[in-house]
Amino acid sequence: MSSPRLRARKLDIRGGLVDLSHGAGGRASAQLIDEIFREAFDNPFLEQGNDQAAFDVPAGRMVMSTDGYVIWPLFFPGGDIGSLAVHGTINDLAMAGARPLHLAASYILEEGFPLADLQRIAQSMGRAASQAGVAIVTGDTKVVERGKADGVFITTTGIGLVPAGLDLSGDRARPGDRVILSGSIGDHGVAVMSKRSSLGFETEIQSDSAALHGLVAAMVAAAGPSLRLLRDPTRGGLATTLNEIAQQSRCGFLIEESSIPVRPEVAAACELLGLDPLYVANEGKLVAVAEPGVTDALLAVMRAHPLGREASVIGEVTADDEYFVQMTTSFGGGRIVDWLAGEQLPRIC
Amino acid sequence: MKYIDEYRDGGLARSIAASIAREAVLDRHYRFMEFCGGHTHAISRYGIEDLLPSNVEMVHGPGCPVCVLPVGRIDDAIRLAMRPEVTLCTYADLMRVPASGGASLLKAKAAGADIRMIYSSMDAVLIAEAEPARQVVFFAIGFETTTPSTALSIGLARRKQLTNFSVFCNHVLTPPAIRAILDIKNLPEVERVLVDGFVGPAHVSTVIGTAPYVALAAEFEKPVVVAGFEPLDVVQAILMLVRQVNEGRCEVENQYIRAVTTGGNLIAQREIAEIFELRKTFEWRGLGELPVSALRLRDAYAQYDAEQRFDVVPVPAADNPACECGDVLRGLKKPSECKLFGTVCSPETPMGSCMVSPEGACAAHWTYGRFRDRAKASAMQDAA
Numbered sequence: 001m002s003s004p005r006l007r008a009r010k011l012d013i014r015g016g017l018v019d020l021s022h023g024a025g026g027r028a029s030a031q032l033i034d035e036i037f038r039e040a041f042d043n044p045f046l047e048q049g050n051d052q053a054a055f056d057v058p059a060g061r062m063v064m065s066t067d068g069y070v071i072w073p074l075f076f077p078g079g080d081i082g083s084l085a086v087h088g089t090i091n092d093l094a095m096a097g098a099r100p101l102h103l104a105a106s107y108i109l110e111e112g113f114p115l116a117d118l119q120r121i122a123q124s125m126g127r128a129a130s131q132a133g134v135a136i137v138t139g140d141t142k143v144v145e146r147g148k149a150d151g152v153f154i155t156t157t158g159i160g161l162v163p164a165g166l167d168l169s170g171d172r173a174r175p176g177d178r179v180i181l182s183g184s185i186g187d188h189g190v191a192v193m194s195k196r197s198s199l200g201f202e203t204e205i206q207s208d209s210a211a212l213h214g215l216v217a218a219m220v221a222a223a224g225p226s227l228r229l230l231r232d233p234t235r236g237g238l239a240t241t242l243n244e245i246a247q248q249s250r251c252g253f254l255i256e257e258s259s260i261p262v263r264p265e266v267a268a269a270c271e272l273l274g275l276d277p278l279y280v281a282n283e284g285k286l287v288a289v290a291e292p293g294v295t296d297a298l299l300a301v302m303r304a305h306p307l308g309r310e311a312s313v314i315g316e317v318t319a320d321d322e323y324f325v326q327m328t329t330s331f332g333g334g335r336i337v338d339w340l341a342g343e344q345l346p347r348i349c
Numbered sequence: 350m351k352y353i354d355e356y357r358d359g360g361l362a363r364s365i366a367a368s369i370a371r372e373a374v375l376d377r378h379y380r381f382m383e384f385c386g387g388h389t390h391a392i393s394r395y396g397i398e399d400l401l402p403s404n405v406e407m408v409h410g411p412g413c414p415v416c417v418l419p420v421g422r423i424d425d426a427i428r429l430a431m432r433p434e435v436t437l438c439t440y441a442d443l444m445r446v447p448a449s450g451g452a453s454l455l456k457a458k459a460a461g462a463d464i465r466m467i468y469s470s471m472d473a474v475l476i477a478e479a480e481p482a483r484q485v486v487f488f489a490i491g492f493e494t495t496t497p498s499t500a501l502s503i504g505l506a507r508r509k510q511l512t513n514f515s516v517f518c519n520h521v522l523t524p525p526a527i528r529a530i531l532d533i534k535n536l537p538e539v540e541r542v543l544v545d546g547f548v549g550p551a552h553v554s555t556v557i558g559t560a561p562y563v564a565l566a567a568e569f570e571k572p573v574v575v576a577g578f579e580p581l582d583v584v585q586a587i588l589m590l591v592r593q594v595n596e597g598r599c600e601v602e603n604q605y606i607r608a609v610t611t612g613g614n615l616i617a618q619r620e621i622a623e624i625f626e627l628r629k630t631f632e633w634r635g636l637g638e639l640p641v642s643a644l645r646l647r648d649a650y651a652q653y654d655a656e657q658r659f660d661v662v663p664v665p666a667a668d669n670p671a672c673e674c675g676d677v678l679r680g681l682k683k684p685s686e687c688k689l690f691g692t693v694c695s696p697e698t699p700m701g702s703c704m705v706s707p708e709g710a711c712a713a714h715w716t717y718g719r720f721r722d723r724a725k726a727s728a729m730q731d732a733a
Binding site: 258264267268271273274322324326328329330331332333334335336338339341 | 350353357358359362363366393394395396397398399400445468580581695696697707712715716717718719720721723
C-alpha cells in the first residue's frame with residue numbers, strides 16, 4: 001500500500017461512491033487506502049507505505065490460511081463482512097492450534113459501492129483485528145465495473161505460529177476419542193438468513209462470529225498432545241465438519257442429538273425454512289476431538305471461557321469402514337448425518 | 350419449542366412403541382403404507398423404524414410431489430425457461446430433478462435461463478409486478494396442500510391486473526393415487542402392492558378433510574389413519590392401524606385432530622374450485638396415466654395458464670430404463686432394491702427424482718437410513 005501525501009480534498013465518505021479511479025493505482029487509490037484502510041487498521045507495517053509487510057519470523061512451525069468472503073447481506077445481526085473476514089481466517093489458523101500473527105486483506109469493490117459502507121466495513125475489520133491482537137499488515141484494493149461484483153468481496157490471508165510439540169490434524173481421530181462442541185449451532189446462518197428480505201421472517205438471533213484462538217490456547221494448555229484435532233463448523237455446519245473428519249481419519253462418529261445445543265429461535269427458524277440446524281453455518285464455534293482421558297479437563301477450561309460456556313461432549317469416534325456419521329435422535333431412533341447434497345443457502349460466508 | 354417438542358417426545362414415543370410391540374400379534378406381519386413423502390421423511394429422519402417390532406413394516410407411498418412429476422413435465426419447464434422472455438419461478442426441490450438427456454433446471458440456469466428459486470407462490474407474483482418486461486411463469490406442483498396457495502397467487506395477479514404472470518400447473522389429487530395403489534385386481538401378481546392399511550395424508554387432509562378416504566377404505570377394505578407429520582403422530586397412527594387390523598375394522602380415523610376435520614378447509618376448497626378444473630387424464634411418474642387425477646386452469650383463467658400462453662406441446666419422455674423409481678413409488682420395491690441405488694444414483698448425481706426431494710423415498714433412505722442396510726446384509730450373511 002503506497003500513498004503519496006499530496007492531495008487536494010478529503011474523500012467524501014458520507015455521500016461518495018467507489019468509482020473506477022479508486023482501483024486504478026493512482027492518487028485516488030492512494031487516497032482511498034489512506035483515508036479508509038490505513039485509518040481503520042492503524043499499525044506500523046501499513047504506516048511504512050510499502051507494497052508488502054516485512055517482519056521477523058519466530059522459530060517453530062508456521063501455519064498459513066486464506067479465505068474469500070462473499071456473504072450477503074454485508075451487514076447482519078452480530079457482524080458484517082469485515083469482522084467475518086477477520087474472524088474466519090483467524091479461526092482457520094487457530095484450528096491448527098496456532099497463535100495468529102498477521103493478516104493480509106484484499107478487496108474487490110464494485111463501482112458505485114458507498115464509501116460510507118466501505119468505511120464501516122474497514123472499521124469493523126480494524127476493531128475485530130485489534131480485539132484479537134492481530135494486525136492487518138498488508139492489502140490490496142481493486143475496483144470492477146458495476147454489475148461485475150456485488151458490493152464488496154474480501155479475501156483475507158493469515159499466518160500463525162503453532163506451539164512446539166502440537167500436531168492437530170483432521171486425520172488424527174481414533175475410535176474411542178470424544179467429540180466436544182463448544183456451543184450452540186446454527187446461530188450465524190439463521191442471523192444471516194433473517195436479513196434476506198425474500199425469506200420474510202425476523203429473529204433476535206445474533207451471528208456467533210468470533211475469533212476462537214483464545215479459547216483454543218486454553219484448550220491446548222489443558223490437553224496438550226491428547227487433543228487430536230480442532231475444526232470450526234462453518235459453511236455446511238456441524239454435519240459437514242464431522243463428515244470431513246470421518247473421511248480424513250477413515251473413521252465414523254456416533255453422536256447424540258439431545259446433547260447438541262440449538263437455541264429455540266434457531267430451531268424455530270429452521271423449522272420454518274425446512275432446514276436442519278446440523279447443516280447451518282457457524283462462525284464462532286469449534287469441534288474438538290480428544291482422547292477420552294482429557295475430556296473433563298477440556299470441558300472445564302472451555303466452560304470457563306466466554307466462547308465455550310455451553311461446551312459439551314456430543315459423541316465419540318467409531319471404527320467404521322464406510323465413514324458413517326450416525327446419530328441417536330432425541331426421539332430414540334438412529335439416523336445418518338450425511339453430507340449435504342447441494343447448497344442449503346448460498347453466500348453465507 | 351412449543352407445539353413442536355411435544356410431538357417429538359422420545360419418552361412418549363417409547364411408550365407408544367411398547368404398546369405397538371405388545372398389541373401386534375406375533376405370528377402375523379403388518380404392512381402399512383405411509384402415503385406422504387412428509388411421513389417418509391419423518392420416519393427416516395427420526396429413525397422410527399428402530400422403534401417398531403420386526404413384524405410391523407412401513408412401505409413408502411407415492412405422496413412426494415416432486416417424485417411423481419413425469420420427466421416430460423420437467424422437460425416442458427426447461428423449454429419454457431429457455432425462452433428469452435421467460436422468468437421461471439420454482440421451489441428449490443425441483444432444481445436438481447433429472448430431465449431428459451441429463452438436463453435439469455439447475456443446469457439450464459447455469460446455461461443462462463432465468464430461473465429463480467422462491468419460497469412462496471406469492472413471490473412469483475411480486476417478481477412479475479416488479480419486472481413488467483419479463484414473462485413470469487410459476488412452476489406449480491404439489492398435491493391439494495399447495496394448490497390453494499397457487500389459486501391465491503392467481504387471484505392476486507388478477508387483482509393487480511398483471512398481464513405477465515402465468516402458472517405452469519402440475520397440481521395433482523391424492524384420492525386417485527390411493528385408488529391406483531389399491532385397485533390391483535386387474536394387475537399381474539408381481540405388480541400387486543399388498544398393504545394392510547394407510548397412514549393417510551396430513552397436510553393434504555387439512556384441505557380436503559377425511560371424508561374423501563371413506564369410500565376408498567370401504568371399497569378396498571383397508572383402514573386409513575390420517576396422521577400429522579411429527580414423529581409422534583406417525584407412531585401413534587401406526588398403533589391405531591395395528592388396532593384396526595387386529596379388530597378387523599377398515600375405518601377412516603383421524604389422528605391429526607389438531608389440524609384436520611371431516612370436511613376440510615372449505616375456503617381453500619372454494620378457492621381451488623373457482624380457478625381449477627379436473628383434467629381428463631394426467632401422467633404420473635410410477636403410476637402411469639391416471640384419469641381425473643390432476644387439475645388445470647379453468648377457461649375463465651386461461652390468460653394465467655402458461656400451457657396456453659406459450660403453446661406447451663407435450664413431448665413424450667421416458668425415465669432412465671434402469672431407474673426403478675416407478676416400483677419404489679408404488680411400494681413394490683424398497684429403495685435399496687434398485688440396482689442404481691448408491692451406485693450411480695445418489696443425491697449428488699440423482700438418476701431419478703426419488704433421490705432428489707427430501708421427501709423422496711430414495712433420498713430419505715440414502716440420507717438417513719442406509720446404515721441399516723449394512724446390519725441387514727450382515728444378518729442375512731449370518732443366517733446363510
